[in-house]
Amino acid sequence: MDREQVCLLKEIMEVSFVLDETSLYLDTHPNDERALRLHNNYAQKYSEIVSLYEAKYGPLQNHNMSQYPWAYINGPWPWEFDYRLC
Amino acid sequence: MWIYEKKLQYPVKVDTCNPTLAAMLLEQFGGADGELSAGIRYLTQRWTMPTDRAKGLLTDIGTEELAHWEIIGTLAWKLVKDASEEEIKGTPFEAHYVNHGKSPFPHNAAGAPWTANYIQSKGDPIADLHEDMAAEQKARATYEYLIQISDDPGVIDTLRFLRQREIVHFQRFGEALMIVQEDLDSRKFY
Numbered sequence: 056m057d058r059e060q061v062c063l064l065k066e067i068m069e070v071s072f073v074l075d076e077t078s079l080y081l082d083t084h085p086n087d088e089r090a091l092r093l094h095n096n097y098a099q100k101y102s103e104i105v106s107l108y109e110a111k112y113g114p115l116q117n118h119n120m121s122q123y124p125w126a127y128i129n130g131p132w133p134w135e136f137d138y139r140l141c
Numbered sequence: 142m143w144i145y146e147k148k149l150q151y152p153v154k155v156d157t158c159n160p161t162l163a164a165m166l167l168e169q170f171g172g173a174d175g176e177l178s179a180g181i182r183y184l185t186q187r188w189t190m191p192t193d194r195a196k197g198l199l200t201d202i203g204t205e206e207l208a209h210w211e212i213i214g215t216l217a218w219k220l221v222k223d224a225s226e227e228e229i230k231g232t233p234f235e236a237h238y239v240n241h242g243k244s245p246f247p248h249n250a251a252g253a254p255w256t257a258n259y260i261q262s263k264g265d266p267i268a269d270l271h272e273d274m275a276a277e278q279k280a281r282a283t284y285e286y287l288i289q290i291s292d293d294p295g296v297i298d299t300l301r302f303l304r305q306r307e308i309v310h311f312q313r314f315g316e317a318l319m320i321v322q323e324d325l326d327s328r329k330f331y
């Protein structure tokens with residue numbers, strides 16, 4: 056397993072978790088401008104880091120673009136990663 | 142619709158091979174107060190929710206619960222994937238093994254299969270949001286029992302994360318309840 060891939064995926068997971076948290080909060084506080092700014096900042100960061108990951112390791116979602124051959128299916132799948140490597 | 146994203150919500154680390162612990166964790170995979178119940182409950186309740194804020198919240202928490210379900214399945218899998226038949230024999234996982242091998246399955250720790258009887262969707266937003274708040278507390282309590290009986294540091298770390306999420310969800314559902322209550326009250330007056 057590629058240690059670099061584990062590190063990059065964990066970074067994505069971290070940024071993504073911020074978005075999980077901000078979106079739940081915004082669902083019940085849609086007028087909180089500060090929280091919304093935080094959410095938008097991380098949404099931007101998220102799309103940047105995902106593009107970086109996908110260029111190297113293939114699509115995270117099956118709707119995204121892939122190099123040839125179709126790389127979406129490439130392991131490791133999320134439950135197969137050894138997250139201790141990073 | 143849903144789109145799968147090839148990642149877990151939390152980096153699941155497992156340090157030991159432990160079929161007994163895997164069997165106990167299945168309580169949150171297919172038990173009454175587990176993640177499958179949570180996800181199906183919240184996603185089912187959306188159709189009769191009266192306010193947009195609560196619709197959004199049920200959608201997002203329901204979706205997150207399915208990600209938690211995936212985390213529990215991953216914990217259980219990692220705890221048994223390297224187990225030999227000798228290591229499985231005599232453990233509470235043995236009964237699971239003779240039916241499902243090493244695949245997780247949505248039944249509880251005692252082997253009772255998941256059933257929709259575990260959840261409710263009442264078509265009444267006040268009743269539903271109260272059910273949801275209770276469900277989050279019951280899930281939190283289950284996680285605390287599981288943390289008490291776990292001896293794998295990686296598993297404990299992940300269970301702590303999941304326990305914390307139940308507390309956040311409880312908080313958000315409480316806010317949604319107030320929002321829905323205000324909405325219903327204002328409709329009565331005007």
Ligand SMILES: [Fe+2]
Nearest residue numbers: 179306307310
């Ligand atoms: Fe929850």
